[in-house]
Amino acid sequence: MITLPICTTDTPLYKQIYEWVKAEIQAKNYRPHDKLPSKRKLSEHLCVSINTIDAAYSQLMDEGYIMAVPKKGYFVCEIDEYHNISIVEHDTTQRAQEGKSKVVVDFSPSDIDHTSFPYKIWRNLFKSCFDEADSSILKRTVSQGDMNLRKELVTFLHSSRGVNCDEKQIVIGAGTENSLRTLSLVLSKNTSIALENPVYRKAYQTFSHMGRKILPIPIDDKGIEVEPLQGLSHVAVYVTPSHQFPLGISMPIGRRVELLNFANRAEGRYIIEDDYDSEFRYIRKPIPSLQSIDKNGKVIYIGTFSTSIAPSIRISYMVLPINLLNDYYKIYSEFGSEVSILEQRLVAEFIAEGYYEKHLNKMRKLYKDKRGHLLKELAVFGDNIKVIGESAGNHILIKLLTLNNENDMCQAAAKNGVRVYPISNYLIGPRLEKYQNTFLLGYAALSKEEISKGVHLLGTAWNLAVSSI
Amino acid sequence: MITLPICTTDTPLYKQIYEWVKAEIQAKNYRPHDKLPSKRKLSEHLCVSINTIDAAYSQLMDEGYIMAVPKKGYFVCEIDEYHNISIVEHDTTQRAQEGKSKVVVDFSPSDIDHTSFPYKIWRNLFKSCFDEADSSILKRTVSQGDMNLRKELVTFLHSSRGVNCDEKQIVIGAGTENSLRTLSLVLSKNTSIALENPVYRKAYQTFSHMGRKILPIPIDDKGIEVEPLQGLSHVAVYVTPSHQFPLGISMPIGRRVELLNFANRAEGRYIIEDDYDSEFRYIRKPIPSLQSIDKNGKVIYIGTFSTSIAPSIRISYMVLPINLLNDYYKIYSEFGSEVSILEQRLVAEFIAEGYYEKHLNKMRKLYKDKRGHLLKELAVFGDNIKVIGESAGNHILIKLLTLNNENDMCQAAAKNGVRVYPISNYLIGPRLEKYQNTFLLGYAALSKEEISKGVHLLGTAWNLAVSSI
Structure with a gap:
């Protein structure tokens, strides 16, 4: 019979009994098919209530260590011996840490x-957004994101970048790479990605990771060259026309139209316009976006708040042409948004109240x-x-x-x-x-x-x- | 010469001139290679300062409508005619809206x-997290997520679920599907995904979208059957052992060990433990996680705050075995976290201050x-x-x-x-x-x-x- 040292610690009695029996089974002192003492017997033996034994046995049954056979009693279950294998521990050196050499x-x-962030406004917005009166702040939204934010973006993008769209075309993402990954799932499987070379590395990596065929295209003084694209059929051309990353070129209108016409000339051709850095143009007024010129649903427009508000704000936005919406729904209709609802609401309010513009x-x-x-x-x-x-x-x-x-x-x-x-x-x-x-x-x-x-x-x-x- | 109707509106003069010249070029009244009036001439003609003309011409040059030829003057650039094509507008009916039939x-x-959420605590946490004194709240973190949150999780997961790991193994994701997508990129290309059938649909969809081969495996009264898995070499088995979704089975210890031993018997076999619903066990104490039994780096452990705090909190966590870390770094070392930093900090504080437990x-x-x-x-x-x-x-x-x-x-x-x-x-x-x-x-x-x-x-x-x- 069990010789269980009952302790007077905080651990409940039933748990001590449970732990002890489990340990005995693991140590093979009880073997599969062995019969355990009945609940009554054990309760008498240990001088504890039968309810305590019942709780211990029930937990052991829940976890599958023992089973009850009606009218016969409790028996130890058959459990495979756990096979330990020796692991070769791979090299786990963390990625190169920033600041190894002393960077001044x-x-x-x-x-x-980081010195000019409107902390106080942000705190006040939080106070008004996160309110008992509105439990929608606790719920998920559809995969496209918070409707308030999408509505604000429709207006803001139209006035600032000439973007023409309505809120059903907007998909909120958790940063540019997240949006590109989403897009990668939406574009038909046979679509290659043409990239500016040199290129925004994370765009290149994201499309590569998603298994897309990559076509690096040279850049001249006007931006991506259109000539090397001719002849390609199913292709999406990723460009940063406002301020090419990394070369800093603003794509002139001639090249913009040339690029759009390339897309217009065949089905399955798209332009991905990453409008990165468009907010910060210092000489004269901003150049209109490709999306604002496009009349044929060829431009997928992408932007982010990471430079315009803060890198920690993980919110990007993608404007899908209407003819890609069905493909988007096919993939995402059952999913919810992956972007913090709270942060979406904060940014929506930030725009709505005119703080963003300021x-x-x-x-x-x-x-x-x-x-x-x-x-x-x-x-x-x-x-x-x-x-x-x-x-x-x-x-x-x-x-x-x-x-x-x-x-x-x-x-x-x-x-x-x-x-x-x-x-x-x-x-x-x-x-x-x-x-x-x-x-x-x-x-x-x-x-x-x-x-x-x-x-x-x-x-x-x-x-x-x-x-x- | 230009007959520009100068208005007295709020629009700056230079912009009016710029808009007018642009419209003339677009309307083909100015043709490619046409010479524009010199800045001096135009300024005299319109009775505006030469600086105003300069600003207009500069903007037109920036955008690529005109170019300056040294010692010759300003000429209209060659710009392709923009080809309009007629779009067949696809059916864009939104996904079936919730609540079409009257659901009571x-x-x-x-x-x-939604009635028991600690709004006030959350507002106070925000106030203390979002502070001028700590600009790190504005910065991105490494792809694995905020270190504070990872440290809290190490302790919390150990005490509540027996999970053994350190913070470098934890990858914060934007919800379970986001974590599964990350994992899908990390697992070697030839790894198939075995799924419980019936299954958590979004897991199935996520792995399918990522192009993974899916193997549906039947469930008996103990959970996923191990027999049909035998013989598979490179496979990750996705399971919900705490409370199988949807069948509600708690996997007994025997099946747990059987499953782990299946993984132990060959390289390239993993168990993905989605510990969904483990927080809410009503009868006796929780059953230890698979990860807590695993000694061979075979279990990828996944959890989420969406049921335990709120569905709008888009934070999940994945514990990678040490032998998968290098594969993770290979993909993600240059990326930042896609999860709201602010929300990660809030949740970290929520745990640290003991609010989560309560x-x-x-x-x-x-x-x-x-x-x-x-x-x-x-x-x-x-x-x-x-x-x-x-x-x-x-x-x-x-x-x-x-x-x-x-x-x-x-x-x-x-x-x-x-x-x-x-x-x-x-x-x-x-x-x-x-x-x-x-x-x-x-x-x-x-x-x-x-x-x-x-x-x-x-x-x-x-x-x-x-x-x-």
Whole structure:
């Protein structure tokens, strides 16, 4: 019979008995088909109530350790011996941690200014959005996302980017990559993806991961070349026309129409317009979007709040042409939105109350100022560098006109505490001569002092010129 | 020369000139290679400053309508004629809208109680999380998600579900389907997915959409059968052992070990444990997770906050075995998290401050009460029905023992204002006789009065018995 050391700990009695019997079974002291003492016997033996034994046995039955055979009693179940195998532990070194070398100034092209965020407005919006009176804040929405946000976007995108759509065409995503993944599922299986080369890396990776055939297309001074696309039948062309990433080119109207006409000339051709950085154009007014020119349902328009509000806001939006909606519903009609409902509501209110417009104006002014400061500081390098792509977005490019090895230049900069981003990082395939020694300099997250310091450190690292700070 | 009607509206002068020239080019009044008037000439003609003309011309150049030829002047660019094609507008009927027939009581298995949400705590957490002092709330995190939340989960999952892991194994996702999609990218291309049949539909759909080969496996009274799996080499077996969806079975320890041993016997075999509904077990204590028994890195553990906090909280978590981490990093190392950082922080604080535990206890009690009430009400049906799967989760099942056509039964219920969910909806492939006339009844979102009313309406609809309300 059981010799269970009943303890006076907080653990309930039934649990102690359960644990003990389980351990005995696992240790093979009780074997399959062995009979356990009856509940009555055990209760007498342990001087506990029969209910306690009942609770222990019931739990053991629930978990499948023992079974009750009517009129016969409780028996141990047959349980396979658990086979342990020796695991070869793979190398689990975490991805390279940021900041291994001591970075003083990081010209990251994907960061934003963190000092001007309207925290107070955001807190007030939360207070009004998250209210007992409206339990819809606890419910999922349809896969396309919150209706309030979609309605706000219809109006906002029309006024700011000329986008023509209604709310049923809008699909809210959890960031650009998430939207591209969704699109990848919606586009017919035989559709290849043509990408600008150099390209926004995560777009390239996302489409590759989703098993899409990738066609890298060269870029000239007007943006993606249309000539190499001719002859392709089922293809979606991913472009960043407002401020090509990484080259910073704004696609002129001629190329825009050429691209749209390419799509118009055959079925199954689409343009994916990632309108990245369109909010931040510093010289004159923004260039209208491709979607605003399109009359034939050929443009899939994508945008995000990650640079215009904050990178932590995981909300992007995709405007699908009407002729792709059925394909979207086929995949997504039973799914709910993957984007935080709360955050969708906050952003919807942020736009509706006019805060977004004000915030954009403020940030545009701030970034223009920083950009001007960077350009002014870079002037000391004179003819040693050429500045490119400075009309929009949150980064510019500099091309070094001296003949040096690009890797050496990056390393020299890093050694001096400055991180710059060579275009080679964004190329699909071999490094091209014409993009050698061209570096992205993002300035959005940096203060003017940091910008000055960064340029000074670059100058000494690259032996270009030394401004006095 | 231009005869531009200069207006006195709010539109800046330069913009009026720009718009006019653009319209003339589009209307072919200016043709490609035509020369435009010089800036000086036009400024004199229109009596505006030369700077105004300069701004207009610059914008036209930016957009690619005109170009400057040094020492010659401004010329109209060549722009393709935009080809309009006639679109066949596809049928865009939105997915079937909820609530077409008048639903009085919806026994939805996926809804939760909305009356007990701790709104005030949530508002206070927001206030403390969203603070000027900590700009990290504006930044993206690594793809695996917020470190605070991952650390909280390590502790919480260990104490509540016996899960053994550290924070580098945890990947935060935007809901279960999002996590399954991530997993689908991480598992080697030749891995098939074995699914319980009947199955959680969205898991089935997600894996299908991701192009995975699907193997539907029958279920017996212990859960998924292991015998049909034998012989499969590269396979991940998706199971819901705590409370099989939809059948409500809790997998006994014997089957758990059998399943783990199947995985142990060959490389490339994994178990995907969706621990759905494990929080809500009403009879005795929860059954330990498969992950807690696994010693060989064979179990991928998945959970979600959508039933335990709210469906609008788009946060799931996946615990990867160490030997899959490298494959994960290969895909995701350059990506950021797609889950709202703010919401991750809120949930992390909610757990850390002990609110989550309290909330779970409260909800468990509430649901247990509702479940008891439903079972009591169903008792009037006597031997006409059999109740299944009542030990856990937020739904039970009833099997009608009368011989009726299932579709007719659903329609009769709907006509009477009650929505029930037949198991056939969750079957892959043909309807099986043994699952005929078995319906899910979710009760979490319903009040006791609604439950009583729902059962009463079902009784009259199905001619079973009429209780008096």
